[in-house]
Amino acid sequence: xxxxxxxxxxxxxxxxxxxxxxxxxxxxxxxxxxxxxxxxxxxxxxxxxxxxxxxxxxxxxxxxxxxxxxxxxxxxxxxxxxxxxxxxxxxxxxxxxxxxxxxxxxxxxxxxxxxxxxxxxxxxxxxxxxxxxxxxxxxxxxxxxxxxxxxxxxxxxxxxxxxxxxxxxxxxxxxxxxxxxxxxxxxxxxxxxxxxxxxxxxxxxxxxxxxxxxxxxxxxxxxxxxxxxxxxxxxxxxxxxxxxxxxxxxxxxxxxxxxxxxxxxxxxxxxxxxxxxxxxxxxxx
Amino acid sequence: xxxxxxxxxxxxxxxxxxxxxxxxxxxxxxxxxxxxxxxxxxxxxxxxxxxxxxxxxxxxxxxxxxxxxxxxxxxxxxxxxxxxxxxxxxxxxxxxxxxxxxxxxxxxxxxxxxxxxxxxxxxxxxxxxxxxxxxxxxxxxxxxxxxxxxxxxxxxxxxxxxxxxxxxxxxxxxxxxxxxxxxxxxxxxxxxxxxxxxxxxxxxxxxxxxxxxxxxxxxxxxxxxxxxxxxxxxxxxxxxxxxxxxxxxxxxxxxxxxxxxxxxxxxxxxxxxxxxxxxxxxxxxxxxxxxxxxxxxxxxxxxxxxxxxxxxxxxxxxxxxxxxxxxxx
Numbered sequence: 001x002x003x004x005x006x007x008x009x010x011x012x013x014x015x016x017x018x019x020x021x022x023x024x025x026x027x028x029x030x031x032x033x034x035x036x037x038x039x040x041x042x043x044x045x046x047x048x049x050x051x052x053x054x055x056x057x058x059x060x061x062x063x064x065x066x067x068x069x070x071x072x073x074x075x076x077x078x079x080x081x082x083x084x085x086x087x088x089x090x091x092x093x094x095x096x097x098x099x100x101x102x103x104x105x106x107x108x109x110x111x112x113x114x115x116x117x118x119x120x121x122x123x124x125x126x127x128x129x130x131x132x133x134x135x136x137x138x139x140x141x142x143x144x145x146x147x148x149x150x151x152x153x154x155x156x157x158x159x160x161x162x163x164x165x166x167x168x169x170x171x172x173x174x175x176x177x178x179x180x181x182x183x184x185x186x187x188x189x190x191x192x193x194x195x196x197x198x199x200x201x202x203x204x205x206x207x208x209x210x211x212x213x214x215x216x217x218x219x220x221x222x223x224x225x226x227x228x229x230x231x232x233x234x235x236x237x238x239x240x241x242x243x244x245x246x247x248x249x250x251x252x253x254x255x256x257x258x259x260x261x262x263x264x265x266x267x268x269x270x271x272x273x274x275x276x277x278x279x280x281x282x283x284x285x
Numbered sequence: 286x287x288x289x290x291x292x293x294x295x296x297x298x299x300x301x302x303x304x305x306x307x308x309x310x311x312x313x314x315x316x317x318x319x320x321x322x323x324x325x326x327x328x329x330x331x332x333x334x335x336x337x338x339x340x341x342x343x344x345x346x347x348x349x350x351x352x353x354x355x356x357x358x359x360x361x362x363x364x365x366x367x368x369x370x371x372x373x374x375x376x377x378x379x380x381x382x383x384x385x386x387x388x389x390x391x392x393x394x395x396x397x398x399x400x401x402x403x404x405x406x407x408x409x410x411x412x413x414x415x416x417x418x419x420x421x422x423x424x425x426x427x428x429x430x431x432x433x434x435x436x437x438x439x440x441x442x443x444x445x446x447x448x449x450x451x452x453x454x455x456x457x458x459x460x461x462x463x464x465x466x467x468x469x470x471x472x473x474x475x476x477x478x479x480x481x482x483x484x485x486x487x488x489x490x491x492x493x494x495x496x497x498x499x500x501x502x503x504x505x506x507x508x509x510x511x512x513x514x515x516x517x518x519x520x521x522x523x524x525x526x527x528x529x530x531x532x533x534x535x536x537x538x539x540x541x542x543x544x545x546x547x548x549x550x551x552x553x554x555x556x557x558x559x560x561x562x563x564x565x566x567x568x569x570x571x572x573x574x575x576x577x578x579x580x581x582x583x584x585x586x587x588x589x590x591x592x593x594x595x596x597x598x599x600x601x602x603x604x605x606x607x608x609x610x611x612x613x614x
Contacts (some may be wrong), residue, residue: 019471020353021291021316021442023363028364030355036393043390051378054419123435126338128363129391147570 027278028128039131042077044137046184052141061107064152065100073220074160081221089162094246095176097217098239100231102214106206108191110141113199116284132278135194139186146182150175154250166253174249177262181242184266187273194280219243238265286349291316291398291443291473292337296346297530299332299497304333308497309346314490316351316442319474322490323481329497330477331371334445337475338368350443367436367444367472371451375420375431381407382416388435391534406434409468426457430464437468444469450483462486467560481588484504485509502593511591515582517553517561522574525549531573543590552587555580 032040073092078085091122112135115121124134154164154171164171189206196202217232217239223231234240245258286293292314299307314320322330323541329516332541335341337348339359375384383402389399410430415423423431429449436444449465450458463555465474465487478484485505492502501508519542521530534553534561535544538560542553555563561580568575606608 018441019442021473024365024442025351025353025361028361030358030361032360039393040391043387046390047376047379047387050383054378118377119370119372119374120376121374122340122370122372122386123368124391125340126363126366126368126374126387128360129390133391 018122032128032130037133040129040133041136041140044133046137048138048141049144052144055062056202058111059105059145059148062100062104062149063152064151065103066096066156069100070153070156074157077220086161089157089160090164090247090251091222092127092220093157093162093164094250095243096157097150097153097174097178097246098217098219099214100153101146101178102239103125103135104142104145104149105182105186105189106198106203106210107145108139108186109191109196109202109206110199112138112190112193112217113202115198116194117199131282135190135277135281136274139183141177142186143183146179146187147175147183148180150178152240164250166248166250170249170253171250171257173253173259174246174271177245177249178242178261181262181266184269187270187277191273191280194277194284213237213239217243229235241265286313286351287351289316290314290352292320292348292350292475293338293352294348296339297333297336297343298345299329299341299349300344305497307336310494310499310591312492313500314475316473317471318489319469319476319487321484321491322475322477322493322494323479323484323588324477324494325479327468328494330448331447331495332497334368334447334475334477338366338445339363340368349359364439365443367439367440367441369387369429369432369436369444369449371394371448375428375435377420379422380417380419381412381431384420384431385435385438389428391436392439394438398525403436406437410434410464422458425453426460429453429457429461432467433464441472443473443475446474448477448479449579451479458483481509481583482507495587495593496587501588505593507587509583511588515555515558515580516580516587517555518581519564519575520577521549521551521554522576523549525573525575527551529571530568530573531574533567534564537567543587549576554583554587554591 026208032102056225058131069095075090076086078088082088082091094146115138121134154162154175166174180247188209189202192202196205217234217237219239223234223240227236241261245262248256248258249252290313292312294310294312295382297307297310297312298305310329310333312333322333324330325555332341336339336343337350337355339355339362343356350362350365353361353365367545371532375381378385378389381398385403385406386396386399389402390396394402405418407413410433412427412431412434415427419426422433433449434445446465446469453461457509463481465476474486474487476487488505490502490503491505493500493508519530522526527544527549530551531544538553540554544551553561555561558580561578565575565578
């Protein structure tokens, strides 16, 4: 119990002013306008950012993974795959950017699931707000995490000797592309988060999807070294396109068709999974 | 339905699988009224409230709030309604001020207005000192008050309170009652509760819900008088003739007592507490031994027994008694 005392005598009379139902009914509008949707999404993003700041362990994955994986993979596989670490870096750094951004998406779904189990979501459901706002808000806040993950990977790469020939602009483009793709793919995990029964289940499903997608791609090894069937899979794997696009931007400063394909794939994913998520969320009520 | 009707529902039904949680409930609540929905756990109170609040689809029947159809215009309904749930629905990771600010912003207040509203509500609900503390440090009563404050940000004309004091200690309950009376005045309130004394304290009219159906409706006094002003609870001694005891009691008070044969208990409705002495004397004369005697005000259990012929199905008698003891004191 708190030490606060409570004075049960009536408080300010302002509180007891009568409410006119007719006026309230007249004021009530039938739909959420696009402007309201944006404002509500941003309010939800504000909430998610507050929560991040109060639970800094949410940043562990986006800081430690780039630090650890970049150095680890470069030194372990560098010699075997490319002859030496220096020559491997242009191959592996974009690969790790893709991988980190994808793993970061996974926690979007896990955290949404945890969040939805809290009482405050009952209120969000009862409020006259756009149904997409509670889902999109945390995702907007997560842009910060993708940005940290992608930038940090490049920083670590540069420290251990990676020299991106695409220049600062190319690297910036690569980071933005990775952030966009991560954000797009996060909608898939958001949908998982709404459907799954528990946060642990989301984690399980997501791992099952993510591991094959990241490792069965061109992220870590040249495609030429793979057996036939696997090579076909790797070619069609959207992660390969992200990795190639990132390489083209960072290593060569080229806006290649891979960049176009990646953007298109991202848009398709959003177009499918954002409405799907909202629909499942409505049904979840 | 008249122009002054706040809540109007007919034949509401909600099924989960084969189980009809709400089974054809009609409800009419007038504007400005505090209306209590009384019933045990699992009676369908919360399900009914959720349907009216657009949180659950309505399977059959029709509902409108201030003439706005619930199923057809959910977004408008949400603008007319403040919902305070059974469990405080505020954000644990934010402070009290941040919670109210966020809910204000989400409902279209400008940042400065949302801040001013938060400040005003925290003062009204006596939460000023805790304004910048995380909710995790709040007591149960403080959470409920904050939850109620959050429902009043836009001054909606209708407030739903779902079991506002369940789980609170008796002192905090009393405070919550005062808060509800003071602060929701001017709104229409639909309240659910498991406690007759709570409905009695707060509600102008009550309907009693059992197994998804409405079994009675009336003012608190009307409901209570249906089971007598108070109840004499008798525990017969082992081996006493229960049949005979029931007959003897029936002759004295003019109606059959309610028997619980397994535990040899007998509840005798009394019009006046004074009749208790007559019952005891009659039992002594018939040589029926008694193990224990008490006189109590009617509980929800007794109202239920009288209305439905079965009890509330909860082993919850202790808590109900406790609340009554407090009320009497």
